[in-house]
Amino acid sequence: xxxxxxxxxxxxxxxxxxxxxxxxxxxxxxxxxxxxxxxxxxxxxxxxxxxxxxxxxxxxxxxxxxxxxxxxxxxxxxxxxxxxxxxxxxxxxxxxxxxxxxxxxxxxx
Amino acid sequence: xxxxxxxxxxxxxxxxxxxxxxxxxxxxxxxxxxxxxxxxxxxxxxxxxxxxxxxxxxxxxxxxxxxxxxxxxxxxxxxxxxxxxxxxxxxxxxxxxxxxxxxxxxxxxxxxxxxxxxxxxxxxxxxxxxxxxxxxx
Numbered sequence: 262x263x264x265x266x267x268x269x270x271x272x273x274x275x276x277x278x279x280x281x282x283x284x285x286x287x288x289x290x291x292x293x294x295x296x297x298x299x300x301x302x303x304x305x306x307x308x309x310x311x312x313x314x315x316x317x318x319x320x321x322x323x324x325x326x327x328x329x330x331x332x333x334x335x336x337x338x339x340x341x342x343x344x345x346x347x348x349x350x351x352x353x354x355x356x357x358x359x360x361x362x363x364x365x366x367x368x369x370x
Numbered sequence: 371x372x373x374x375x376x377x378x379x380x381x382x383x384x385x386x387x388x389x390x391x392x393x394x395x396x397x398x399x400x401x402x403x404x405x406x407x408x409x410x411x412x413x414x415x416x417x418x419x420x421x422x423x424x425x426x427x428x429x430x431x432x433x434x435x436x437x438x439x440x441x442x443x444x445x446x447x448x449x450x451x452x453x454x455x456x457x458x459x460x461x462x463x464x465x466x467x468x469x470x471x472x473x474x475x476x477x478x479x480x481x482x483x484x485x486x487x488x489x490x491x492x493x494x495x496x497x498x499x500x501x502x503x504x505x506x507x
Contacts, residue, residue, distance in 0.1 A: 292416045292428070302431025303438075306409070310442040323415075332418035333411060 267347070268311045270355045273300055277308045278348045281318075281340050288337035290323075309338055317344030386417035390425035397433040405443050462486040 268274055280297035281289065289297070295305040312318040319341050323334040340348060394413035398406050413432055417425050461467075467483035471492070474480055479492045 290416065291412065292420075302428040303433070303435035304431070306412075306432070307435065307438040307442040310439060314442070333415040335415045336408070336412040 267351065268308075268315050268317070270351055273298070273304055274308050274312075275352060275355055276300060277305060277312070278352055281338070282345070282348060282352070285340050285345050288321075288339045290335040290337050294338065312344070313338075316341060317347060384418065386414065386420070386425050387422050390417055390422070390429040393429035393433055397429070397436045400436055400440050402440070402444055409439070459485045462488065 276298040277294060277300070280294050283297065291305050291309065292302075294309070295302060298305065309318060309320070313320060317340060318338050320336050320338045323337055325334050327333050391414060394417065395410055398410035398413060401409055413429075417428065420428060462483060462485050467488060468485050469481040469490070470484050472480055472482050481490045481492060482488070
């Protein structure tokens with residue numbers, strides 16, 4: 262089956278993308294993304310899974326020695342080059358698609 | 371909301387409490403077998419460095435939304451259907467279109483929504499005044 266290319270642009274999805282776009286070169290793990298996006302626990306992972314399914318995100322295990330660090334490796338997420346462009350475009354579309362009464366005064370449709 | 375989560379993951383790395391560990395391990399059980407181990411490890415790793423209160427909040431949050439994650443992993447086709455629904459602006463879905471008056475190649479008038487492209491005849495006009503798609507939809 263062909264994979265969907267664009268995830269649903271819900272408000273939480275937009276917040277996650279905003280958090281990842283703040284510094285696209287930086288890898289973040291789930292809790293960091295949730296904190297940056299201001300989303301409660303459990304909300305972020307389904308969004309990350311959908312974004313990973315459509316190829317906007319890539320993830321990898323942290324490269325550490327768990328014994329030395331005293332904790333297991335975390336799963337880090339980063340936007341792919343394609344995902345970076347598509348996310349920026351999707352957020353721009355989401356912004357312009359706001360109803361007129363939500364836009365700042367004086368802004369034309 | 372960010373403020374209350376702001377200290378997460380930034381404290382001293384410590385082992386999670388047994389019950390938070392148990393909750394996230396249990397939460398991963400409904401996930402598809404090919405994803406279960408990965409998310410179990412991911413959830414456990416995220417508990418390290420949190421205070422017990424943050425661990426409780428985090429574990430309960432994960433447990434309460436595990437079916438959403440399960441659906442995101444198992445039903446991409448359902449996602450596609452939802453995307454198709456979401457592609458229509460929500461104001462259009464409740465019938466609040468933003469109509470603009472346009473002229474078809476025959477010179478007749480019709481209305482088209484600026485947001486979703488839905489077409490309608492001009493009220494009171496004859497059927498021949500439909501849009502360029504021969505009657506629209």
